[in-house]
Amino acid sequence: MINSIIWLNRIKWSFVHGLGQQLPVLASFLVVARFVDPGSFGIMAIAWVVAGFGQIFLLDTIGDALIREQKLDDDILNSTFWLSLLLGLFLALLTAGSAGSAAWVFGDSRLRLLLQILSLRLVFDALAIVPDALLRQPYALRSLAVRNVVANGAASVVAIIAAVEGFGVWALVAQQVMLGAANAATAWGAVSWRPSFRLFRPDARIWHYFAVSSGYRAIQFTSANLDCLLIQSFLGPTMLGYYSVAQRVKGFSMDFIAGNAMRLIALPLFSESRIDREVLRRAYLKSLSTLTLVTIPCFGGLATVAPVLITTVFGPKWTPAVVIIQILSLQAIMEVISQMNSTLLRAAGKASWWLGVNFTSFVLGIALIMKFNFSLTAVALAVCGREFLLLPLHMGMVRRVCGITVLDYVRIILPPAAATLFMVTVIVMVERDLNTSLPQVMATATAALLGASAYFGAIYCLSGLVRETAGTLVLAFWNRHDAT
Numbered sequence: 001m002i003n004s005i006i007w008l009n010r011i012k013w014s015f016v017h018g019l020g021q022q023l024p025v026l027a028s029f030l031v032v033a034r035f036v037d038p039g040s041f042g043i044m045a046i047a048w049v050v051a052g053f054g055q056i057f058l059l060d061t062i063g064d065a066l067i068r069e070q071k072l073d074d075d076i077l078n079s080t081f082w083l084s085l086l087l088g089l090f091l092a093l094l095t096a097g098s099a100g101s102a103a104w105v106f107g108d109s110r111l112r113l114l115l116q117i118l119s120l121r122l123v124f125d126a127l128a129i130v131p132d133a134l135l136r137q138p139y140a141l142r143s144l145a146v147r148n149v150v151a152n153g154a155a156s157v158v159a160i161i162a163a164v165e166g167f168g169v170w171a172l173v174a175q176q177v178m179l180g181a182a183n184a185a186t187a188w189g190a191v192s193w194r195p196s197f198r199l200f201r202p203d204a205r206i207w208h209y210f211a212v213s214s215g216y217r218a219i220q221f222t223s224a225n226l227d228c229l230l231i232q233s234f235l236g237p238t239m240l241g242y243y244s245v246a247q248r249v250k251g252f253s254m255d256f257i258a259g260n261a262m263r264l265i266a267l268p269l270f271s272e273s274r275i276d277r278e279v280l281r282r283a284y285l286k287s288l289s290t291l292t293l294v295t296i297p298c299f300g301g302l303a304t305v306a307p308v309l310i311t312t313v314f315g316p317k318w319t320p321a322v323v324i325i326q327i328l329s330l331q332a333i334m335e336v337i338s339q340m341n342s343t344l345l346r347a348a349g350k351a352s353w354w355l356g357v358n359f360t361s362f363v364l365g366i367a368l369i370m371k372f373n374f375s376l377t378a379v380a381l382a383v384c385g386r387e388f389l390l391l392p393l394h395m396g397m398v399r400r401v402c403g404i405t406v407l408d409y410v411r412i413i414l415p416p417a418a419a420t421l422f423m424v425t426v427i428v429m430v431e432r433d434l435n436t437s438l439p440q441v442m443a444t445a446t447a448a449l450l451g452a453s454a455y456f457g458a459i460y461c462l463s464g465l466v467r468e469t470a471g472t473l474v475l476a477f478w479n480r481h482d483a484t
Helices: 004-035 038-055 062-068 074-097 099-106 110-118 120-136 141-164 169-190 204-224 226-235 237-273 277-313 316-347 351-371 376-402 406-434 440-483
Strands: none
Touching (some): 004 141, 004 169, 004 237, 038 074, 038 099, 038 226, 038 237, 062 204, 110 120, 120 169, 204 351, 237 277, 316 351, 406 440
16 A cells, blocks of 8 residues: 555646646636637537547547556557557547538538547547556656646647637637647657557457446446537537536536546556455545545535636626536536546446446436426536436445445545535625625635635544544444344
């Protein structure tokens, strides 16, 4: 088990990695949203759903399989590289070839050329799989952090220039293609290994994991993008633009706070620990405890300040996205647990179990969305409700793998949840009092700072007390329930 110093160092570089990845993208997003209309964001969202379907067979499938291997020799690396590249070329050609059909299905001729250009991203993603895994497996987080700063910085500059020059949706397309190219170039620049052209033999373990994980990723992707497809079909690209921007705000926050930590720290850590059930349990508890201390207050705060934040940063034209961001912020808190459980099950070789979770998610998504009157708010509520209903299912799977109980979750989640509730109360009360004497933006910023201070103070006071009290109460209830 890794010691605290190594753990903190990994967290530090994971944070720097996330900062390098998200800050340039966020900066470009803020500028581009000022120059690009909601309809362009909407059509780009649909284009990325179609092109992104190819990505599910490349990202977090083959690379994750490599990370799980304790020893990577040249034969494994060579076979994986060449087969990945062939797969990427095939998916790019398939995406470009289906562009005309997608344009007809969604009723927008712009999709044809958009998808043909976006298909290049799949080739670049395939090229980066092996070097990226070689950096992730030994926790080369410093190299990954530098790589992300360079790649995302270059892509963001391209997007900003294109948006300011009036290229509209093409600014978003150029950003994606440039990001893929820069990621591949910087990944190869950071590793010394190079592929050879000799005959190769595919590694059965790698491609078995790829087959299983691709299945659940395909269902997960379809389930996750069901809302966008339905909004485009029933409400049109402008409404989808509002929804996609709300999703991107949540996505930026999720990737920055939790996504990189799970991808760069949790997956390799769980893969190392999977042989010993107790070691895996401790690794999971430490990872989840660290993440919830950060994610719960961040998303709680985002939901609280969203009305002022969105209209100030993006402009009044994005006001319809505010309530969507607030709902998706609550969904993101539950999604953190979901992603952590997915990471654990994949590391433990139980990717097929997660396939069942995603299939259930897909069915629930359809049922919940169709239950409500169709609107942006209804779709967001359905997505949030689906995440909540799935929690018991994958929590039960994690319990079977490493013995995590409901009591463990309560002890971890209750302190930051209680402190976040206190923080939100402070923000609302302070903002209300300051609005009479200060401009709204300054009042909200001051309230947010005081709320953050209140959160840290509450966590310091509550962590030990809440965990012990909650543990006693839950255990007493459990014993009484068993006796009954």
